[in-house]
Amino acid sequence: MLKMNNISRIYRSDTIQTHALRDFSLEVKSGEFVAVTGPSGSGKSTFLNVAGLLDGFDQGSYELDGVNIKGLNDDQLSRLRNEKIGFIFQNYNLIPDFNLFDNIDMPLRYRGFDAKERKRRITNALEQVGLASRANYLPSQLSGGQQQRVAIARALAGEPKILLADEPTGNLDSLMARQVMELLYKLNEQGSTIIMVTHDPDQARAVGRNVQVIDGQITDHSIYAPVGNNAPIEVNAGISA
Amino acid sequence: MEMFNYYLKLSLRNLSRNRLFFSLMITTLAVGVGVFLANIAIIKSMSADPLPHKSDKVFNISLNIWPNANPSPELLPIMRYDDAMHILKNEVATHTMVHYQTQVYTREVGAASVTSYQAKVRATTPGFFPLTSAPFAYGGVWQGDHAKQVVIGDSLNQQIFGGGNSVGKLIEVDGKPLEIVGVLKPWHLKPLFYHPGHRQAFSATDDLFAPIETALDNEWAINVQSLSTERINSVSDNRGKNAFFIHAFVQLDSQAQINEMKNYLENYSQMRKDGGDFLRETDNRLLDVNQWLELNKVVDKQMLAFGLATSLFLAVCIFNASSLLLARYHSARFETGLRRAVGARISDIFYQGLVESTLVGIFCAILALVFGWLFLQLSLSLFPKLENTSDIDGSLIAIGIAIALATSFISMIYPLLKACHAQLSTTLK
Numbered sequence: 001m002l003k004m005n006n007i008s009r010i011y012r013s014d015t016i017q018t019h020a021l022r023d024f025s026l027e028v029k030s031g032e033f034v035a036v037t038g039p040s041g042s043g044k045s046t047f048l049n050v051a052g053l054l055d056g057f058d059q060g061s062y063e064l065d066g067v068n069i070k071g072l073n074d075d076q077l078s079r080l081r082n083e084k085i086g087f088i089f090q091n092y093n094l095i096p097d098f099n100l101f102d103n104i105d106m107p108l109r110y111r112g113f114d115a116k117e118r119k120r121r122i123t124n125a126l127e128q129v130g131l132a133s134r135a136n137y138l139p140s141q142l143s144g145g146q147q148q149r150v151a152i153a154r155a156l157a158g159e160p161k162i163l164l165a166d167e168p169t170g171n172l173d174s175l176m177a178r179q180v181m182e183l184l185y186k187l188n189e190q191g192s193t194i195i196m197v198t199h200d201p202d203q204a205r206a207v208g209r210n211v212q213v214i215d216g217q218i219t220d221h222s223i224y225a226p227v228g229n230n231a232p233i234e235v236n237a238g239i240s241a
Numbered sequence: 242m243e244m245f246n247y248y249l250k251l252s253l254r255n256l257s258r259n260r261l262f263f264s265l266m267i268t269t270l271a272v273g274v275g276v277f278l279a280n281i282a283i284i285k286s287m288s289a290d291p292l293p294h295k296s297d298k299v300f301n302i303s304l305n306i307w308p309n310a311n312p313s314p315e316l317l318p319i320m321r322y323d324d325a326m327h328i329l330k331n332e333v334a335t336h337t338m339v340h341y342q343t344q345v346y347t348r349e350v351g352a353a354s355v356t357s358y359q360a361k362v363r364a365t366t367p368g369f370f371p372l373t374s375a376p377f378a379y380g381g382v383w384q385g386d387h388a389k390q391v392v393i394g395d396s397l398n399q400q401i402f403g404g405g406n407s408v409g410k411l412i413e414v415d416g417k418p419l420e421i422v423g424v425l426k427p428w429h430l431k432p433l434f435y436h437p438g439h440r441q442a443f444s445a446t447d448d449l450f451a452p453i454e455t456a457l458d459n460e461w462a463i464n465v466q467s468l469s470t471e472r473i474n475s476v477s478d479n480r481g482k483n484a485f486f487i488h489a490f491v492q493l494d495s496q497a498q499i500n501e502m503k504n505y506l507e508n509y510s511q512m513r514k515d516g517g518d519f520l521r522e523t524d525n526r527l528l529d530v531n532q533w534l535e536l537n538k539v540v541d542k543q544m545l546a547f548g549l550a551t552s553l554f555l556a557v558c559i560f561n562a563s564s565l566l567l568a569r570y571h572s573a574r575f576e577t578g579l580r581r582a583v584g585a586r587i588s589d590i591f592y593q594g595l596v597e598s599t600l601v602g603i604f605c606a607i608l609a610l611v612f613g614w615l616f617l618q619l620s621l622s623l624f625p626k627l628e629n630t631s632d633i634d635g636s637l638i639a640i641g642i643a644i645a646l647a648t649s650f651i652s653m654i655y656p657l658l659k660a661c662h663a664q665l666s667t668t669l670k
């Protein structure tokens with residue numbers, strides 16, 4: 001599904017070069033749920049931006065669902081983001097004066113679906129996150145957890161190959177965080193491939209696979225028990241790509 | 242079409258959500274376009290071609306006939322009675338007319354009221370009407386050089402007779418009855434090419450047209466502009482003397498006619514020189530309508546300078562609107578970034594911005610036309626000589642709309658390009 005080999009991402013200013021990712025290699029198979037952890041500034045968000053085609057890379061190769069990313073133009077990258085990737089952001093990133101329906105509708109518009117198909121997908125997505133009855137609500141009329149579920153519905157509506165979640169529970173209290181995580185587990189059980197950046201070690205342990213990033217490199221790669229079970233079944237410490 | 246409707250919906254939402262901002266931006270652009278439009282309206286009228294179908298075929302005749310040898314770069318646009326009569330006799334031109342302007346008091350013969358109406362008179366020759374394409378509503382031109390007949394304009398006809406066919410009626414002109422043989426339709430000639438001097442370039446056309454001989458016979462002399470080197474006792478005394486007061490125009494439809502007319506004038510100059518007249522070097526000129534108007538500086542240089550200033554003002558308005566938009570796009574970069582993240586192409590964002598700029602341009606155009614009209618009225622009230630010159634006509638409305646749309650687009654393009662190329666990873670968390 002996702003295959004990165006020796007990816008480097010360097011941010012340059014007039015005087016400083018920062019290696020946000022260096023020789024970063026990772027392969028994620030279809031149906032996996034991967035947690036990416038690491039301290040602030042370790043490069044995990046850069047990894048997610050590169051994986052989500054929101055940012056480019058300087059060296060290495062990246063294949064997403066069999067498509068080599070290198071050399072694609074902006075239109076092709078936009079199309080891949082639209083068709084293959086679902087984003088779940090920490091801040092939800094819902095448009096405040098759009099109701100839930102219109103927020104979820106946005107990526108489908110760029111896909112060129114007709115009104116009937118868009119409505120079907122939006123209704124399904126809202127049902128999946130348990131908010132079907134609130135399609136006409138504005139985001140401000142919902143709790144943080146509900147808003148994040150709307151963001152998940154927006155990501156799901158396009159039926160993407162992979163969901164990229166950047167600290168999806170970072171702004172939520174523990175109860176709402178658990179609800180959102182349960183939704184993600186459920187989606188993974190239904191076959192969705194998910195990569196989630198998180199600071200929470202419990203959440204990292206709860207998913208099938210944990211990748212720890214420090215200084216732009218993978219320093220630890222652990223495989224855990226099936227989703228929801230915190231007990232590790234296999235640990236490969238210090239795997240460096 | 243579906244995406245256009247979507248962009249339109251988004252644009253309306255943006256305008257509604259940011260009313261104050263867009264009001265400021267639209268007003269900024271509309272003021273700039275409005276001032277520019279008002280200025281264009283004035284300059285357009287000033288520089289209009291009064292005879293677009295034949296302005297290159299109608300010529301003013303200037304003879305270098307100052308009765309002394311002092312060199313002067315300026316032409317004398319008026320001539321003596323004898324010169325005018327000689328030109329009138331030419332058999333070269335398609336139409337020839339000579340004229341001078343004066344004023345009279347008129348009333349309906351036998352009217353119960355003693356009220357007289359002041360009327361501008363064009364003392365001229367029958368060739369005036371076909372040469373200027375004056376439109377007759379009723380009747381035609383007088384018969385005979387000394388005929389006691391006149392043609393009246395529409396406004397005088399309305400004023401004295403209440404309009405309608407007044408041919409055959411008698412009009413009292415400075416106490417003497419004259420027969421009306423023709424009535425003109427409403428006639429606007431901008432500029433008044435046959436009399437652009439004496440601040441009359443944008444005056445209304447004349448009220449009354451009479452044979453030049455009749456005008457002289459009746460001593461119609463009010464406001465007659467003349468130069469002379471000898472004592473003149475009355476306007477009819479101008480005949481045969483060195484009194485300069487008549488303008489001459491000819492219509493020459495071919496180059497051959499132009500050449501022939503030049504020869505005709507050269508021969509006349511030589512004849513006068515041989516007789517001891519015309520001491521200066523021969524310098525006869527045939528200036529077509531537009532050259533003639535240019536010589537008379539009909540387009541005010543101050544207005545052209547003002548036009549340049551309004552162009553710069555419009556540029557400043559565009560710059561201001563662009564700065565405002567840059568700030569708005571900066572504040573809205575989250576939404577743009579989000580749209581890009583979920584699959585919008587740069588072209589999608591650009592088209593959305595284009596629809597928004599078109600919508601802004603339409604609102605701007607409507608407001609600019611209102612401002613343009615207001616600024617024009619203000620200009621006309623501040624500069625009375627521009628009165629009757631200008632109006633915002635259909636073509637200017639179209640120009641105004643086009644400029645408003647263009648300025649809206651120009652002001653939006655840089656901020657839009659900046660927004661389209663913003664780094665996605667920095668706008669979303």
